[in-house]
Amino acid sequence: MLPVTYMMKHSHSPHEGRPATMEDLARATGLSKMTISRALNTSGYVSEQSRKKVIAAARQFNYRLNYIGRNLNQNRTGMLGIITPLEGLIGTYYFGQIVKGIQSALIGTDYHIAHYDSLSADFNDGEKCAQLCYQKRVDGLIVIAPKRHDCFVKTFAELKVPLVVVGGAPRDPRTSFIDVDNFGGASSAAEHLIDLGHYKIGFVAGPKTLHDACEREMAFRKTLARHSLRVNEKWVIQGSYETRKAFHASLHLLSQRDRPTAIFASNDLMALGVLDAARIIGLSVPEELSIAGFDDIDAATNVQPQLTTVRQPMQRMGRKAVEYIMELVAKGNQERHLIHQKLTAQLIIRESTAQARKTTQTTGQARGVDKVPFSHFVTGTSGL
Amino acid sequence: MLPVTYMMKHSHSPHEGRPATMEDLARATGLSKMTISRALNTSGYVSEQSRKKVIAAARQFNYRLNYIGRNLNQNRTGMLGIITPLEGLIGTYYFGQIVKGIQSALIGTDYHIAHYDSLSADFNDGEKCAQLCYQKRVDGLIVIAPKRHDCFVKTFAELKVPLVVVGGAPRDPRTSFIDVDNFGGASSAAEHLIDLGHYKIGFVAGPKTLHDACEREMAFRKTLARHSLRVNEKWVIQGSYETRKAFHASLHLLSQRDRPTAIFASNDLMALGVLDAARIIGLSVPEELSIAGFDDIDAATNVQPQLTTVRQPMQRMGRKAVEYIMELVAKGNQERHLIHQKLTAQLIIRESTAQARKTTQTTGQARGVDKVPFSHFVTGTSGL
DNA sequence: GCGTAACATGTTACCGGTAACATACATGAT
DNA sequence: ATCATGTATGTTACCGGTAACATGTTACGC
Numbered sequence: 060m061l062p063v064t065y066m067m068k069h070s071h072s073p074h075e076g077r078p079a080t081m082e083d084l085a086r087a088t089g090l091s092k093m094t095i096s097r098a099l100n101t102s103g104y105v106s107e108q109s110r111k112k113v114i115a116a117a118r119q120f121n122y123r124l125n126y127i128g129r130n131l132n133q134n135r136t137g138m139l140g141i142i143t144p145l146e147g148l149i150g151t152y153y154f155g156q157i158v159k160g161i162q163s164a165l166i167g168t169d170y171h172i173a174h175y176d177s178l179s180a181d182f183n184d185g186e187k188c189a190q191l192c193y194q195k196r197v198d199g200l201i202v203i204a205p206k207r208h209d210c211f212v213k214t215f216a217e218l219k220v221p222l223v224v225v226g227g228a229p230r231d232p233r234t235s236f237i238d239v240d241n242f243g244g245a246s247s248a249a250e251h252l253i254d255l256g257h258y259k260i261g262f263v264a265g266p267k268t269l270h271d272a273c274e275r276e277m278a279f280r281k282t283l284a285r286h287s288l289r290v291n292e293k294w295v296i297q298g299s300y301e302t303r304k305a306f307h308a309s310l311h312l313l314s315q316r317d318r319p320t321a322i323f324a325s326n327d328l329m330a331l332g333v334l335d336a337a338r339i340i341g342l343s344v345p346e347e348l349s350i351a352g353f354d355d356i357d358a359a360t361n362v363q364p365q366l367t368t369v370r371q372p373m374q375r376m377g378r379k380a381v382e383y384i385m386e387l388v389a390k391g392n393q394e395r396h397l398i399h400q401k402l403t404a405q406l407i408i409r410e411s412t413a414q415a416r417k418t419t420q421t422t423g424q425a426r427g428v429d430k431v432p433f434s435h436f437v438t439g440t441s442g443l
Numbered sequence: 444m445l446p447v448t449y450m451m452k453h454s455h456s457p458h459e460g461r462p463a464t465m466e467d468l469a470r471a472t473g474l475s476k477m478t479i480s481r482a483l484n485t486s487g488y489v490s491e492q493s494r495k496k497v498i499a500a501a502r503q504f505n506y507r508l509n510y511i512g513r514n515l516n517q518n519r520t521g522m523l524g525i526i527t528p529l530e531g532l533i534g535t536y537y538f539g540q541i542v543k544g545i546q547s548a549l550i551g552t553d554y555h556i557a558h559y560d561s562l563s564a565d566f567n568d569g570e571k572c573a574q575l576c577y578q579k580r581v582d583g584l585i586v587i588a589p590k591r592h593d594c595f596v597k598t599f600a601e602l603k604v605p606l607v608v609v610g611g612a613p614r615d616p617r618t619s620f621i622d623v624d625n626f627g628g629a630s631s632a633a634e635h636l637i638d639l640g641h642y643k644i645g646f647v648a649g650p651k652t653l654h655d656a657c658e659r660e661m662a663f664r665k666t667l668a669r670h671s672l673r674v675n676e677k678w679v680i681q682g683s684y685e686t687r688k689a690f691h692a693s694l695h696l697l698s699q700r701d702r703p704t705a706i707f708a709s710n711d712l713m714a715l716g717v718l719d720a721a722r723i724i725g726l727s728v729p730e731e732l733s734i735a736g737f738d739d740i741d742a743a744t745n746v747q748p749q750l751t752t753v754r755q756p757m758q759r760m761g762r763k764a765v766e767y768i769m770e771l772v773a774k775g776n777q778e779r780h781l782i783h784q785k786l787t788a789q790l791i792i793r794e795s796t797a798q799a800r801k802t803t804q805t806t807g808q809a810r811g812v813d814k815v816p817f818s819h820f821v822t823g824t825s826g827l
Numbered sequence: 828g829c830g831t832a833a834c835a836t837g838t839t840a841c842c843g844g845t846a847a848c849a850t851a852c853a854t855g856a857t
Numbered sequence: 858a859t860c861a862t863g864t865a866t867g868t869t870a871c872c873g874g875t876a877a878c879a880t881g882t883t884a885c886g887c
Contacts, residue, residue, distance in 0.1 A: 080873055091837050096875065104834050123578045127520065128873030131511045132842035138522075138557070145546075146539035155530030162529070162560060171580060173522070174558035176546060194507045196555060303686065303715065331687065339723055464843060475867050480845065488865050512843030516872040 079120035087116045099124065126169070138173045139165070139384065140197035142211075144204055145176040152356045153373060157203055157225055160377020168385075173197055177204035182211040199384035201225060201377075205269050221387035223398070225380050227270045237379045237400045241271045244369040244404025245278035245325070248351045251367070251406055252321045253286050256415035257349060261294035261312060261319035263305050263329045272300070275325040275353060294319045298329045305332030313340045313348070320348060320415050327352035327359050327368055334362060334411070345413035355407055364410030372402050463504035471500045483508065510553075522557045523549070523768065524581035526588055526595075529560040536740045537757060541587055541609055544761020552769075557581055561588035566595040572602070583768035585609060585761075589653050605771035607782070609764050611654045621763050621784045625655045628753040628788025629662035629709070632735045635751070635790055636705045637670050640799035641733060645678035645696060645703035647689050647713045656684070659709040659737060678703045682713045689716030697724045697732070704799050705733035711740045711752055718746060718795070729797035739791055748794030756786050 081095040088095070090109055097103040098113035105113075116122070130136050141161065143154050161172070173196065181187040199221035202208050208224065212234055215222050224236040252260055262279050265272025283290050293315075296308040305324065312318060313336055324330035330352030334344060342348045344364055352359060355370035383398060390396070465479040472479070474493055481487040482497035489497075500506070514520050525545065527538050545556065557580065565571040572595050583605035586592050592608065596618050599606050608620040636644055646663050649656025667674050677699075680692040689708060696702060697720055708714035714736030718728060726732045728748055736743060739754035767782060774780075 082873075092873090093838080093875080094836055097836085100875090102875095104836080106835060109835080125873055126578050126580055127511060127515045128842090129875070130842090131515050131844085131873080132875055134511075134842070136511060141558075145542055146536060151530055151535055158529055159560075162563065172558050174525075174556050176543070179546065194510050196510055303719065306719070335687070335690070466843075476843090477845080477868080478866060481866085484845090486845095488863085490865060493865080509843055512872090513845070514872090515843075515874090516845055518872070 078125070079117075079122040080125065081122075083120060084113060084116045084122060087120070088112045135198045135388070136196055137169050137171060138197045139170050139381070140173045140175060140200040142175045142177045142182075142200065142202045142204055142208070144178050144206075146178070153226075153354065153371075154203060156373035157377040157380075160374030160379075161201060161381050162377075163374065164378040164381035170198075177202070177208060177211075198388050199223075201380045201384060205271070221384050223380050223383050225376050232399075233397065235383065235398045237376050237383070237398070237402065238271070239371045239373075239376065239404045240401040241274035241404070242278045243401075244353065244371070244406070245275035245323070246282045247404075247406040248323055248353065248367075248369050249279050249282035251408065252323060252349060252351060252412065253282070253288070255321070255349065255412060256417075257319075257321035258288050258415070259291070259294070259319040259321070260288070261296070261322040262290070263296045263298045263309070263322060263324035263333060265298060265300045265325040265329070267297075269300075272325055279323060279325075291319070293317075294322075298325070298332075300326050300328060302328045302332040302335075305329035306335050307332075309333045309336035310339065313337060313342060321350070321412070322348065323351045325353050327354040327356045327366060330366055330368065330411075331358060331362065334366070345411050346416070349412040349415070351412055353404075359407075360409070367409045367412040368407055370405045370407050372404070376402060462509070463501075463506040464509065465506075467504060468497060468500045468506060471504070472496045519582050519772070520580055521553050521555060522581045523554050523765070524557045524559055524584040526559045526561045526566075526584065526586045526592070528562050528588055537610075537738070537755075538587060540757035541761040541764075544758030545585065545765050546761075547758065548762040548765035554582075561586070561592055561595075572598045582772050583607075585764045585768060589655070605768050607764050607767050609760050616783075617781065619767065619782045621760050621767070621782070621786070622655070623755045623757075623760065623788045624785040625658035625788070626662040627785075628755070628790070629659035629707070629737065630666045631788075631790040632707055632737065632751075632753050633663050633666035635792065636707060636733060636735060636796065637666070637672070639705070639733065639796060640801075641703075641705035642672050642799075643675070643678070643703040643705070644672070645680070645706040646674070647680045647682045647693070647706060647708035647717060649682060649684045649709040649713075651681075653684075656709055663707055663709075675703070677701075678706075682709070682716075684710050684712060686712045686716040686719075689713035690719050691716075693717045693720035694723065697721060697726060704731075705735070705796070707735045709737050711736035711738040711743050711750060714750055714752065714795075715742060715746065718750070729795050730800070733796040733799070735796055737788075743791075744793070751793045751796040752791055754789045754791050756788070760786060 081092045081099075084090075084095045085092045088109070090098075090113065094105060094109060095113055098105045098110045099117065126137060139161075141158065143158070158172075165172070175182075197220070200215055200223075202212055202222065202224045203226060204224075205227035208227075209230055212222065212224060213231060216231075216234055222235065224234055226236075226238050249260070260283065262276065264276050267273065280290055294312060296305065296312060298305045298308065305328070309322070309332055313333075322330075322333050324333055330350050333350050337344050337348050337350070344350055350366065352366050352368040353371070355368045359366035359368050379400065379402070387396065465476045465483075468474075468479045469476045472493070474482075474497065478489060478493060479497055482489045482494045483501065510521060523545075525542065527542075542556075549556070559566075581604065584599055584607075586596055586606065586608045587610060588608075589611040592611075593613055593615060596606065596608060596613055597615060600615075600618060606619065608618055610622050613620060633644070644667065646660065648660050651657065664674055678696060680689065680696060682689045682692065689712070693706070693716055697717075706714075706717050708717055714734050717734050721728050721732050721734070728734055734750065736750050736752040737755070739752045743750035743752050763784065763786070771780065
């Protein structure tokens with residue numbers, strides 16, 4: 060053991076400043092480059108003695124595997140491209156969780172994430188798409204952009220890069236996607252409210268530009284229809300997936316003489332806005348107003364009362380996406396193995412929904428409503 | 444011209460499925476690989492005729508430069524690592540804008556962005572840091588993590604990867620950082636309120652764990668002190684940089700008999716919460732309450748009244764970071780060229796701040812305050 | 828004692844580009 | 858005519874790994 064250390068100290072070490080290569084280790088240990096490779100990758104046969112020598116030398120020279128070299132002949136980059144909007148006003152939590160799922164699926168692999176902004180102008184240009192992602196920079200692509208992705212998704216598909224869209228199903232059926240079953244989830248939430256005896260049910264819609272928001276609204280309407288309930292359009296608020304706008308609009312809605320006894324918001328952030336509004340108005344939740352959301356964000360369990368909501372398996376969507384891409388990468392993306400997957404969304408019943416009161420027929424105004432200086436937020440709504 | 448095309452069609456093309464290489468183009472055009480390289484990179488001498496031949500062949504074979512090959516002998520990856528908290532990157536204005544600045548600075552270069560989660564457990568392990576980023580995968584690192592980065596920043600510094608921290612100055616003076624002058628910016632906002640004649644000034648603090656939040660609070664306190672004004676601790680709200688918590692806390696604060704005539708919130712999101720609270724309470728802004736924020740987010744100009752705020756040059760911070768890294772990369776990161784840069788934050792005076800009313804000495808309660816069913820949100824605050 | 832299999836290591840070629848140097852021809856100045 | 862210079866192209870080597878194949882050694886069963 061001692062002579063080995065001695066030898067290495069005196070063998071010519073890599074030039075200062077230049078990182079050590081396998082070649083350097085080979086010279087230092089007196090072994091061949093190939094044995095070094097085998098020792099460090101624990102592949103093939105290497106004697107215990109040689110392995111120790113190599114490890115010691117690697118440590119001494121602070122050797123790090125150079126992926127570029129490896130990748131060049133394995134013809135892959137170990138980079139997975141993910142495309143998201145950089146400043147999606149919509150659901151930080153949503154994107155974060157999906158990417159978290161992706162990251163968790165990448166643990167143990169040698170894949171890294173290259174990030175691209177879906178709103179970047181570059182993606183409008185097909186050639187740029189290719190230049191950005193196809194030149195062996197990424198082995199696969201995961202698109203998590205709820206809007207404006209059809210154009211470049213198509214381009215990438217033509218370039219035959221393994222690609223999957225997460226959330227917000229694209230129109231083009233030749234593209235693989237993984238999404239949550241928005242329709243089923245929203246249906247079960249609406250069903251739940253109806254089961255509780257509610258028939259005056261309001262709805263807070265998400266942006267019309269988003270596919271999932273439309274699916275949820277559709278589900279809401281169809282479920283009510285299936286139970287022969289009419290949707291009162293006065294109780295349908297057009298929201299933007301944000302808390303504040305939903306809050307202000309709910310203030311208005313809930314202070315009406317004729318108001319719903321339950322509200323289904325198409326995401327949790329807006330449900331929180333409704334909850335805040337109810338509190339200000341003086342309506343107790345769930346006694347006087349049931350509220351259901353969608354997503355099951357952290358905050359849903361951090362409010363009083365805890366929010367009944369539909370859980371989206373966001374992390375699982377991310378993991379699924381990785382699995383799919385990996386499969387394609389492994390197969391060399393040969394066959395056109397498309398998937399159109401809709402993961403089920405689970406209704407989580409908590410404290411914000413309750414049996415509809417038979418007695419409270421919402422004939423009178425809510426407690427405290429007439430005392431609120433109402434003109435302020437009614438006239439001010441436009442600016443929000 | 445015609446014979447050239449003819450020739451190419453009959454020359455052996457790359458195998459199906461395998462992307463074309465320069466070798467393929469060389470065979471197809473009858474030129475050498477080197478000439479192909481020169482033609483496509485417009486470097487060195489290439490005759491117009493040859494160039495045209497090459498371009499045509501490249502188009503025909505749908506040739507794309509393989510970066511791995513190039514990178515291998517240029518010993519760089521063209522990847523810039525950015526480290527942010529995952530849930531911050533997408534959706535949060537602050538991170539989004541900084542990354543946007545970074546992206547814009549990368550246009551025209553052949554650099555791409557590799558993203559890493561600052562909250563990943565991997566970064567607690569020095570060896571993992573190296574494995575993740577140092578193995579020739581990134582040429583430089585930009586850290587935009589407001590907390591918990593000291594540990595791994597130090598590790599990367601030791602690995603001699605060009606690195607810069609954006610925002611949230613680290614404690615270790617041997618690390619380069621680019622930040623906004625939080626102290627100066629917050630001071631000018633406080634100064635502005637004082638200039639308007641306010642002396643009863645409230646403050647909405649950000650998370651104590653964040654460096655910038657502390658700087659802003661410090662600036663607020665020092666500025667008041669410099670003007671011989673006492674800070675009333677009852678008017679200091681501990682916020683979390685979020686709208687909702689600030690909203691609920693403000694409701695409480697503003698309905699007190701003895702309340703401030705101006706509030707400085709340490710970010711815009713919280714200023715919006717204060718604005719909403721004022722609206723509910725029935726205080727008109729800016730007549731009865733001046734509100735100033737920090738950041739100048741989009742929403743600041745989308746509310747009524749438009750928010751007076753301190754603008755952070757987020758995109759510029761991103762661009763500066765790239766410039767710095769590029770400089771280091773070009774120099775091979777040889778010398779320890781540290782920068783500690785504080786970009787100035789600009790006070791933007793809009794509509795939410797006004798001269799303090801001499802008459803309104805806040806002796807009486809605000810209009811409508813006693814009419815709000817107060818018990819509801821006071822008791823409920825804990826859950827928010 | 829010999830053949831076979833498992834073990835241990837080395838050699839060669841190659842991944843897809845590019846730097847460095849070499850070659851060849853044209854042009855224009857001396 | 859000669860030489861320096863500019864232009865156009867080719868050759869070779871190399872970046873840092875790994876696959877594929879070759880070689881040599883040891884161990885074990887028959």
